Amino acid sequence: MQHSVSIRDLSLNFGNVKVLETLNLDIEQGEFIVLLGPSGCGKSTLLNCIAGLLDVSAGQIFINGKNVTWEEPKDRGIGMVFQSYALYPQMTVERNLSFGLRVAGMKKEEIERRVARAAEILQIQPLLGRKPANLSGGQRQRVAIGRALVRDVDVFLFDEPLSNLDAKLRSDLRVEIKRLHARLKNTMIYVTHDQIEALTLADRIAIMKNGVIQQLADPHTIYNKPVNLYVAGFIGSPSMNFIEGTLDGSSFTAEDGTAIPVATYDFADKSKAAGKAVLGVRPEHILLGEEAARMPYNAEVEIEIVEPMGSDTLAWTKIAGRPVTFRAASDVHLEAGQKLVVGFDPARGSFFSSDTTERL
Amino acid sequence: MSQTATMAGSAPDTSVGVEPRGPRPKPFFTPTKIIIYSVLVFFTLYFLFPLYVMVVTSFKTMPEIRFGNIFAFPNQINFDAWIKAWTSACTGLTCEGLSPGFWNSVKITIPSTIVSIFIAAVNGYALINWRFKGSELFFAILIFGSFIPYQVFLYPLVMITREMGIFGTLQAVIIVHTIFGMPILTLLFRNYFGSLPQELFKAARVDGAGFWRIFFEIMLPMSLPIFVVALILQVTGIWNDFLFGVVFAGTKNLPMTVQLNNIVNSAQGTPEYNVNMAATVLTGLVPLIIYFVSGKLFVRGVAAGAVKG
Amino acid sequence: MADTAVQRVEGAGISGQRGFLRKTFVHNLPAKIAALPMIATVLIVFVGCTLWTIYYSFTNSKLLPTGKFVGFDQYERLFGTSRWNVSVTNLISYGAMSLVFTLVLGFLLAVLMDQKIRFESAFRTIMLYPFALSFIVTGLVWQWIMNPTLGLQTTIRNLGWTGFSFDWIANPRMVLFALLIAGLWQGVGFCMVLMLAGLRGVDDEIWKAARVDGIPTWRTYVSIVLPMMRGVLVTAVVLIGSGIVRLYDLVVALTNGGPGISSEVPAKYVYNYMFSGGNIGQGLAAASMMLLTVVIIMIPWAYLEFGGKGRQS
Incomplete structure (x- = not known):
């Protein structure tokens, strides 16, 4: 099947600054792609290039098989929703749409x-006669989506559409956008720096850094099998625990001498599994009590700080001399100074080479 | 981002065989660009033309001028007109040139600028941080008053200054400049102090500092940029003033603008255009130097009047 | 917050009359002392002098303002004086032309400057420098350029175009246009700077949205950006308008009201009657009429700015 959007060797320079570097990306029909990364990583720039609002320095862009590299935005078959909504303030909602x-x-x-x-789709019929100044943030964003909708296009572009809203509205509209995608089945490209939005909305996430896509995969893979240290550290809150040490075939020796067995870990290439490495373990993969005892690695630790989060509890301690957080169910009573056994299976964690920062 | 849409009509045709790749081709000369630059250059000429004529004429001799070509470059650079304009051009009464007017303008501008800026800075500070009952009303009237033509106040002010015994002296001009500079400057300082973090003021209050201590030790050190803007605004404004100088300064203290107008418009005998233009350039020189040196700050100063409080 | 701090101190045992006096005068005292120049300016000059001028415009004051009350006599005489009527007509014609041309040219130039042109700051510097000059300087330069015997007219004729005519300064029918050329030369740059600031204040994403919607650039300026600049436009109109009513120095320097009385303006009429004509009552009546004009201009603006606040976002 033809790709909905294809990006071929795209580069963009502002003067001497390389914002995007020989970037390639294929997006399927009806796919929901999220471009995720910190500010300045080039994600909005990439979106603006796809929209035709920025001129590329090299490379090509195809939309529905048509080379649109030189086309005006209006001729590309795209609709776009902006962070500031960008509604025309002196026009009614109806005029804005039309x-x-x-x-x-x-x-x-x-x-x-x-x-x-x-x-009808966005349920803004009662607002058609109003001006943007008399709308709430959520209503404005709906109108902005409507303006993309009336263009009857195949590809929707969202440039951080929810960043200007408060937390409650943001999660409501997130669900609505997901519902909209389920109903319209358009291709959607969505830029955000919010990993929750990315994980909840995306079919595939592209994590970007310095104008390069680090990993392009479905949310599950991104979360559980990050390709490098950067992705591992960026995704997840609280972030992944890292323990530095040395790998030698069957075991991993942390810097303080603690040995962690790695027999269960599925290395991509066993021959390279040697030398300096970093072990990453997600807080929720560290278990307590009897479960911990069954894990390939376990140890008794002392809890330093407890942060009750409501739905669960976050605890700070040290494993192999490194500060580590782990997550416990909220009904487990934990307090600072308490000693208990924790353990994890390295198979659920990730090993990264210290030299290349790539996943092993 | 606004110019690219003009190229919509000339979107390249992909069917001719060139595969679109890389940046959109942008011809250096598009009709739109040619029109834009032509109009801008036309207006540039309109704006520069008087400056050119003024300077060129001031270096000519009268016979050259009578030849009748204001565009022509002088045969040789001749400073006679400048010297005469500065030292011996006649204003109708005396023949001392512009130099007394220049020094009068200096004597008027320096104290007027200092006094008006200081008072306005204190006003702005009091209006933002020490509001008292009616302070906002006073401010509103002040701003509204700045739009009233000066002619409405002229005669009463003449009477007041005469009662005070300072009519026709430097003090009178200084007071008048302070009064009429107050609205815009107060607005400027009020907006600036309002943009500073209020926590600073609160912290100083908690530390026990009073009105003047906070003003001199907290606010002033943070206000250099706005003082420079106010300085530019006032120096050019007061230097360029004509009306207050002619009414309040008295014949001994007439500022440069008034002297200039007298030299050109009240002098008897055959007009000496080269001397007139030299005198005009001399009068315009001070604000022009300020303008070219201050650059963006001048723009900020003149735009300050447009920023509502 | 200053209020609460001091109120706590004075709450201690002061009551009734003394409390009221204290509240009015002692409370926040340094601020009130510091604001005395402003309070004096407002009360004595902006309020007091205005009322004084209006009051004495109803007297027959000649050399000194001691005359007796004569009702609307001065105003009747004012509108019976051809010089005043010419002044008013001139101000209206010049004002309308100046306002329209300044706004249109200012906006046009600002739009051109907004097209990502090269040398933008050089263009801006050149367009704005006349604004730094005195009206006297502006008037005298243009007086020389438009000098019918040795200025531009003669120059062009000497270059071979013998039929060329540019004697506006000496031509009663054209002298207002001469004034206009000089006035625009000084003021358009400022208007351009204001408008450009307004244009740059428009959210970048509005432009992007308009491009995605396929709206041509000119249409975006007219239908979207211009209505968004209402605030800047109103400010520009008020500033230009109050400048026009004040028009004085430029006329004195460029034409001194001539030829004859064909370029007289109200501000000059006031000055001449007050300080040269020895007819203070007339001058004051004319000044009061200028005040009335400004009030008429200002009321809609004040209404828009302060009265209609609820409608703004």
Whole structure:
């Protein structure tokens, strides 16, 4: 099947600064792709290139098989939703939705039909006569989505659409966007720095750093099998625990001499599993009590700080001389100074080479 | 981002065989660009033309001027007109040139600038941090008053200064400049102090500092940029003033603008255009130097009037 | 917050009359002392002098303002004086032209400057420098350029175009346009700077949205950006408008009201009657009319700015 969006060897420089470097990305029809990364990683730049709002320095962009590298945004078959909503303030919601179509000289009945459909999908019919100033943040964002919707395009681009909203509204609208995708089945490319949004919405996540895609995979793989130290550290809150040490065939020796058996770990290439390495373990993969005793590695530790989070409890301690956090169910009573046995299976963790920072 | 849409019509045709790759081809000369630059250059000429004519004329001799070509470059650079404008051009009454006017303007501008800025800074500080009952009303009237034509206040102010015994002296001009500089400067300082973090002021209050101590030790050291803007605004504004100088300064203290106008418009005998233009350039020189040296700060100063409080 | 700090101190045992006096005068005292120049300026100059001027405009004051009350006599005489009527007509014609041209050219230039052009700051510097000059300087330069015997007219004729005519400064029918050329030269750059600041204040994403919607650049400026700049436009109109009403120095330097009385303006009329004509009552009546004009301009603005606040976002 034809790719919905294809990016070939895309580069973008601002003067001497390389913002994107020979980037390749294929997006399937109807796929929900999230571009995730810290600010300045090039994710919004990439989106603006796809939209045609930025001129690329090298490479090509295809949308539905058509080379659109030199096309104007309006001719690319895309709709875009912005962080600041970018609604035209002096026009009513109805005018905001229809303005582009009117300028394009579309027939009146067709405009009305499309506006009505968008309003119905987004449930903004009662707002059509209002001006953006009289709308709440969530309503504005819905209108902004509507403006992309009436264009009847195949690809939707979202540029951090929820960043200006408060936490409650953000999670509500997140669900709505997911519902919208389920209903419309359009290709959606969504830029965010919020990993929760990325994990909940995406079919596939592209994690970016310094203009390069670090890993492109489904949320489960990204979370459980990060390809390098950067991705491992970026995804997950609280972040992954890292223990530095040396690998030699069957065991991993931490810097303080603690030995951790690695027989259960599934190395990509066993021959390379030697030398300096970093073991990463997610807080929820460290278990307590009887479960801990059954793990390949366990030890008695002393709890330093306890942070009750409501749904669960976060505890700080030291394993192999390194500060480590682990997660416990909220009904387990923990307190600072308490001693208990914790353990984990390295198979559920990740080993990274200290030299290349790549997954082993 | 705004110019690229103009190229929408000329979107390249992919069917001719060139595979679009890399940056969009952008011809250096598009019709839009040519129009934009032509209009800008036309207006640039309009704006520069008087400056050119003024300077060129001031270096010519009268016979050259009578030849009748204001564009022509002088045969040789001749400073006679400048010297005469500075030392011996006649203003109708005396023939001492512009130099007394220059020094009068200096004597008016320096104290007026200092007094008006100091008072306005204190006003702005009091209005933001020490609001008292009615302070906002006073401020509103002050701003509204700045739009009233000066002619409405002229005669009463003449009477007041005469009663105080300072009419026709430097003090009168200084007071008048302070009064009429107050609205815009107070607005400037009020907005600036309002943009500083209020926590600083609160912390100083908790530390036991009073009105003046906070002003001099906390606020002033943080206000250098706005003082520079106010300085530019006031020096150019007061230097360029004509009306207050002619009404309040008295014949002994007439500022440069008034002297200049007298030299050109009240002098008897055949007009000496080269001397007139030299005198004009000399009068414009001070604000022009300030303008070119201060650059963006000047823009900030003039735009400050547009920023509402 | 300053209030609460001091109120706690004075709460100790002061009551009734003394408490009221204390509250009015002692409370926040240093601030009130510091604001005395402002309070004096407002009460004595902006309020007091205005009322004084209005009051004495109803008297027959000649050389000194001691005359007796004569009702609207001064105003009747004012509008019976051709020089005043010419002044008012001139101000209206010049004002309308100046306002329209300054705004249109200022906006046009700002739009051109917004097209990511090269040498933007050089262009801006050149367009704004006349604004730094005195109206006297501006008036005198243009007086020389438009000098009919040795200025631009003669120069062009000497270059071979003998039919060329540019004698506006000496031509009663054209003298207002001469004033306009000089006034625009000084003021357009400032308007451009204001408008450019307004244009740059428009959210970048609005432009992106308009491009995705396929709206042509000119249409975006007219239908989206211009209405968004309402605040800047209103400010520009008020500033330019109050400058026009004050128009004085430029006329004095460029034409001194001539030829004849064909370029007289109200501000000059006031000055001449007060300080040269020895007819203070007339001058004050004319000044009061100028005040009325400004009030008429200001009321809609004040309403928009402060009265209609609820409508703004």
